[in-house]
Amino acid sequence: MALINPHINFNGNAEEAFTFYKSVFGGEFGKIIRFKDMANDDFPVAENEANKIMHITLPIGQNLLMANDVPEIMGRTNENENRSKISISAESKEEADKLFNGLSAGGQIEFPIADSPWGSYFGMFRDKYGIEWMIDFEP
Numbered sequence: 001m002a003l004i005n006p007h008i009n010f011n012g013n014a015e016e017a018f019t020f021y022k023s024v025f026g027g028e029f030g031k032i033i034r035f036k037d038m039a040n041d042d043f044p045v046a047e048n049e050a051n052k053i054m055h056i057t058l059p060i061g062q063n064l065l066m067a068n069d070v071p072e073i074m075g076r077t078n079e080n081e082n083r084s085k086i087s088i089s090a091e092s093k094e095e096a097d098k099l100f101n102g103l104s105a106g107g108q109i110e111f112p113i114a115d116s117p118w119g120s121y122f123g124m125f126r127d128k129y130g131i132e133w134m135i136d137f138e139p
Contacts, residue, residue: 006086008067008131009077014053017129018067021058024102030057030064035071048072079130087134093121096137103127103135 010017015032022029036050052069065086070077090096100113106128113123113135121137 003063005064005066008065009070010053010067010129011077011079012052012069013129014056014067014069017131018053018056018058018065020127020129021065021103024099025058025060025065027059030059032056035069046072085124085132085134087136090121090135090137093137093139096121096123096135100125100135103133 008014008017018029032053033055034050035045035052035054038054039045039050049069049071052071054068056067058065088099090099096113100123104123104125104127107125109123109125110132111122111124113121116122119138121139122135124132124134126132
């Protein structure tokens with residue numbers, strides 16, 4: 001079966017955000033490529049963009065969480081958009097609590113994690129980087 005791997009755009013703080021996500025999920029980065037790693041005559045990189053992230057991955061279970069920093073010449077990413085959320089299906093109530101509490105630290109809780117009217121253990125929030133998450137555990 002195909003896997004869905006979320007990809008997030010950041011305004012220059014992808015590495016900081018992914019270091020935070022790694023502290024919650026554990027594991028190691030699968031790949032980190034900086035813009036300077038790709039620089040050549042055909043792809044010049046401005047000095048202020050050189051250390052920004054062109055591609056980063058964090059394996060989570062069978063999936064990859066991926067991201068990059070958007071170069072300034074392409075404009076800023078709207079950090080207040082609400083068109084999508086990253087949904088995590090936890091394997092236990094304890095894992096759901098750990099992920100919810102870890103990822104929501106410093107963020108904005110939209111729906112506190114609790115037993116939901118539809119029968120699952122569910123919570124929803126925007127993390128301190130503006131990324132929206134849903135945590136769900138089906139008992």
